[in-house]
Amino acid sequence: MMIIIALAYAEISSAFPESGGIIRYPHYTHGSTLGFIMAWSYIISAISTVAIEAVATTTYISHFFPSLYSGNQLTTEGIMLTYVLLVIFFLINYYGVKFLGRVSHGIGWWKIIIPTTTAVLLLAYFNPANVVFGKTACYQGLNGMLYAIPASGIVFSYLGFRQAIEYGGEGKNPQKDIPFAVISSLLISMSIFVALQLGFLGVVKTNGNWAGLLNSPLANAPLISVIDMLPVVFSFWVGILLFDAIISPAGTGIIYLGTTARSIYASAKNDYFPKLLTKINERGIPLFALIVSLISSALFLLPIPSWYQIVGISSSATVLTYIMGGIGVESMRRIAPEVKRTYVLSYINVLAPLATIFAGLLVYWSGFSTLFYIVTLVILGLSLYRRGLQGIISGIIALLNSYALYVETSALTSPSLYFIPFIIIDTAIISYLILTSAEGKFSAWAIPLLSGTLILSYISPFGLYDLMPFPYDIIVASVFFFIIHKIAVRSSLPALKIESPINS
Structure with missing residues (x-):
């Protein structure tokens, strides 16, 4: 699925190698x-990625200091340490950009060598009997497996190809290098x-490990735990x-804090955010954008200090x-058929809709x-984009509406009839904010995309009111996203809206 999505971006980036x-x-x-x-949406994902990596760092430090983590989330001490880490990420971005540039190549090789070596060690003691399918159904059936793709971080593991696109305007031969980097990074x-x-x-x-998986060390530190199962000669690898x-x-958190600042800077250049965020200091750093990135990442820890909850939001915002x-x-x-493309996507009439459906x-x-x-955050973002009193009122109504549904559904755990007025109010706000904005008619298809996906999710096996059983829900959702694709393509501008590229 991710390869099909990446192939679409490979053609786009070969034609328009732009930073951001x-x-x-x-x-x-x-x-x-x-x-x-x-x-x-992209900035939400980038900001939350910084929070994810800070939480992940603290979680593994808790292996030595158990008071940092309890149950499925950080303790107060753990959250405080995570805030300290965020400040360290900020300071390194502020003072150490040149240093990071020198060591990034080495960090990349480190991230390949360590997991590859771990895989080789594990495969050397592979027991084929462990992967023989029996008659026991998987947890929550096949739909549980599908839910795990975004929720458990599997999608998150394959999102790195976006960095090749994000820094696309700075390569020596970007029209050839970017498609190669996008595909090879995924493979x-x-x-x-x-x-x-x-x-x-x-x-x-398997004698006992699977039965108590959630309550065993395998749930929190799987690779370290299984390395412990190998002969004692490999115990040194646990420390590594x-x-x-x-x-x-x-390291990822440090890099993504800089990426987030860069994205905010580029958005401000597009007049999405105040011009203050485009200011560059004497070090060549968008300081105000970097400060906003730090504060926003810290805010993600307040309501959801759990790695699994944050990674679900980050993955979904990115895939959106x-x-x-x-x-x-x-x-x-x-x-723009006349624009030269060094990579051309074959069978575009099939693969382009498939990329939309898969995403x-x-x-x-x-x-x-x-x-x-995600939808609540998008509405709040549109309220900021709208600016003025109308934007403020829209944002307040959206927040109150979301809070009401949160309460009525017992923290999003049980169905409620309030979902009907909730979705009507949300759709009305989204419609108003989009259709009354500049070039809103070209974005009108985003209204059914956001509201429709939310409705489908609510009445699916992944929602609160299971009205569409698996696999019929996937058929309905696929048809829905196919229709969205066709409408969106037909709704595009009559000509590309390209101003001067942002490559800095």
Whole structure:
């Protein structure tokens, strides 16, 4: 699924190698309003990624200091340490950009060598009996497996290809290098993670380990726990994994804090945010954008200090922007066929809609509670974009409406008739904010995309009122996203809206 989505972006980026490309491409094809929606969603994902990596670092430090983590979330001490880590990420971005540039190549190799070596160690002791299918149904059936794709971080593991696009305007030969980087990064990630998963399955001792999985060390530190099951000669690797588990997410958090600031800076250049955020200090750093990134990342820890909850929101917000991959590549073929492309997507009439459907399904599978937060955040973003008294009122109404549903559904755990007025009010607010904005008519298809996905999720096996059983829900959702794709392509601008590129 991710390869099909990435192939769509490979063609787009070969034609328009832009820094901040994922933010800028929707602006090119559908104007400023849709550009803001996708930019806002992308920034949410980038901000939450910083929080995710800080939480992950603290979680692994808790292996040595158990008071930092309790149950499924951080303790007060753990949250405080995570805030300290965020400040450290900020300071390194402020003072150490050149240093990070020198070591980033080494960090990349470290992130390949350590998991690859771990996979080799596990596969060396692979027990084929562990992967023989029996008659026992998987947990919550196949729909439970699909829910796990975004919710457990599987999608999150394959999102790294966006960095090749994000920094696309700065390569020596971007029109050739970006498509190669996009595809190769996915294939490398896939190979490593599949090998790790197979190795894990093959080493776990099934006599008792599977039965108590959630209450065992395997739930919190799976790779470290299974390495402990290997002969004692490999016990030294546990220490290396612990070191890697702390250093790797911290390094990613540092990089993503800078990426978030860059995205906010690019959005401000597009007039989505105040011009103050475009100011560069004497070090060449967008300082105000970096400060906003730090504060926003810290705010993510207040309501949801759990890695699993944050990663669900981050993954879904990112994949929501990837819906523009299939839509964007076909729209650009339609309105700018003359632009030279070093990579051309074959069978575009099939693969472009598939890319949209796959991205839509990944968002849909994230579950109603995650989508509830995503749509609420998008509405709040549109309220900021609208500005003025109307934007403030719209944002307040949306917050009150979301809070009412949260209460009526017992914290999004049980169905409620209030969902009907909730979705009507939400749809009305989204419609008002989009249709009364500049170039809103080219973004009108985003109204059914947001509201429709939320409705489908609510009445699905992933929601609060299971009205559509599996697999019929996937058929309905696929048809829905196919229709959205066709409407979106037909709704594109008559010509690409390209101003001067942002490559700094």
